[in-house]
Amino acid sequence: MSRKSFPAVKNDLLLRVCREEGPVAETPVWMMRQAGRYLPEFKALRAENEFVKVCKDAHLASEVTVQPWRRFASGELCEVARSLPWAEVTAENALDAVIVFSDILTIPAALGQTLTMVPGKGPVLTPAGDAFRQVSPEDVSRFVEDELGYVFDAVFASRMKIHSAVPVIGFSGAPFTLFSYMVEGGGSKTWAAARAAFYRRIREDPHFLKPIESVVAQYLIGQYDAGADMLQLFETNADELPAEVYSEFVVPGLRRIVAQVKQSRPEAIVALFAKDYRRLEDLADFPDVLGVGWKDDIATVLAKIKARGLSKVPVLQGNLDPAVLLSGDLEILHKVKELKIKMKNEKWIANLGHGMMPEMNPSMAKTFLQAVKSSL
Ligand code: CP3
Numbered sequence: 001m002s003r004k005s006f007p008a009v010k011n012d013l014l015l016r017v018c019r020e021e022g023p024v025a026e027t028p029v030w031m032m033r034q035a036g037r038y039l040p041e042f043k044a045l046r047a048e049n050e051f052v053k054v055c056k057d058a059h060l061a062s063e064v065t066v067q068p069w070r071r072f073a074s075g076e077l078c079e080v081a082r083s084l085p086w087a088e089v090t091a092e093n094a095l096d097a098v099i100v101f102s103d104i105l106t107i108p109a110a111l112g113q114t115l116t117m118v119p120g121k122g123p124v125l126t127p128a129g130d131a132f133r134q135v136s137p138e139d140v141s142r143f144v145e146d147e148l149g150y151v152f153d154a155v156f157a158s159r160m161k162i163h164s165a166v167p168v169i170g171f172s173g174a175p176f177t178l179f180s181y182m183v184e185g186g187g188s189k190t191w192a193a194a195r196a197a198f199y200r201r202i203r204e205d206p207h208f209l210k211p212i213e214s215v216v217a218q219y220l221i222g223q224y225d226a227g228a229d230m231l232q233l234f235e236t237n238a239d240e241l242p243a244e245v246y247s248e249f250v251v252p253g254l255r256r257i258v259a260q261v262k263q264s265r266p267e268a269i270v271a272l273f274a275k276d277y278r279r280l281e282d283l284a285d286f287p288d289v290l291g292v293g294w295k296d297d298i299a300t301v302l303a304k305i306k307a308r309g310l311s312k313v314p315v316l317q318g319n320l321d322p323a324v325l326l327s328g329d330l331e332i333l334h335k336v337k338e339l340k341i342k343m344k345n346e347k348w349i350a351n352l353g354h355g356m357m358p359e360m361n362p363s364m365a366k367t368f369l370q371a372v373k374s375s376l
Helices: 013-019 040-048 051-056 058-072 079-083 106-110 137-161 175-184 192-204 210-225 243-264 298-306 322-327 329-342 362-373
Strands: 115-118 122-125 168-173 228-235 269-274 289-292 315-320 348-352
Touching: 013 228, 013 269, 013 348, 040 051, 040 058, 051 058, 051 115, 051 137, 058 137, 058 362, 106 115, 106 137, 106 175, 106 210, 122 175, 137 168, 137 210, 168 175, 168 210, 175 192, 175 210, 175 228, 175 243, 210 228, 210 243, 228 243, 228 289, 243 269, 289 298, 298 315, 298 329, 315 322, 315 329, 322 329, 322 362, 329 362
Parallel strands: 168 228, 228 269, 269 289, 289 315, 315 348
Antiparallel strands: 115 122
């Protein structure tokens, strides 16, 4: 299999920051969970359609993918930015990427667990039990194409819908986070059952996550081939294991996934978001982009990475506390300015340190985007 051919991405700022050696004058920006949840147009579409149905229908999924882009592509100033003499919008397009509408739980679903989105509760998976499908190495490609091809269709439809205006970001859950959800059957406050199962499994076989790794790598490659130029691994639960356990038993798998993707698709940009991992600098030598959660100070993370003396420092992505969006326009402008000062002349993709929340509104997102793009 190989990649389809596409018209070049028109606003390729995000790709240039990742690919070019030297600094790039402008800062690209997008928001984790920018599609869905807080958008009225998403809520309207969801009122009519089941979550899993939206994921599986390329027309609906691509529609949600491009919703934030439709809203935020224009360079209109927010009210507050307009009233401040030092804020001047410098770019026409505020949002520099779209992320495909899907979920990390597509993989557990493909492996046999039924996924339901329960209102007020979140995702619920039927127990893994014996139904858990084991995919052998020679079957991975076929399995991913058969069971997850609908995500590739959504990526392709998204890229077509916007005529390659901005890059499409594809994504996957990372193996440990997927394993946690598979064991718990959904989200958990403590993740104790997931940790317990993890300790038992690594005692039996330290490489027990390998079959999931191959699926993840192939899944990312499929999304690249379908038109996604950047691929993000979401390891939301990186901080749910002791750092030394995570480092010994999980990080090698992340390295293998990134290596496999980069080896077979050298042009693909791979981003890793290992949320709140205490040794983030240890991950700096393999992804192109390293996400920084909102609990970290991005300048400290960068200093620790630089102290390693690597030949290539990854582009950092993040890390505004999403709650800042709830604290008012002036606070957003102030905090974005602080981040800009920290990341001046550094390779940086402006983003939140986690996702948009259902209680937010589009105006908050807009202020964030405009603050990044303005000269403050
Ligand atoms: O912009 C985007 O958000 C793109 C699509 C996207 C979704 N989920 C859609 C979604 C992405 C990138 C994800 C990733 C995801 N899903 C993660 C990793 C990133 C992170 O946010 O930590 C995780 C852990 C999940 C699992 C998941 N899906 C949870 C825990 C929940 C419920 C709680 C919540 O955050 O809303 C979901 C539901 C979900 N996934 C929604 C959307 C738009 C909202 C549910 C709905 O429409 O009913």
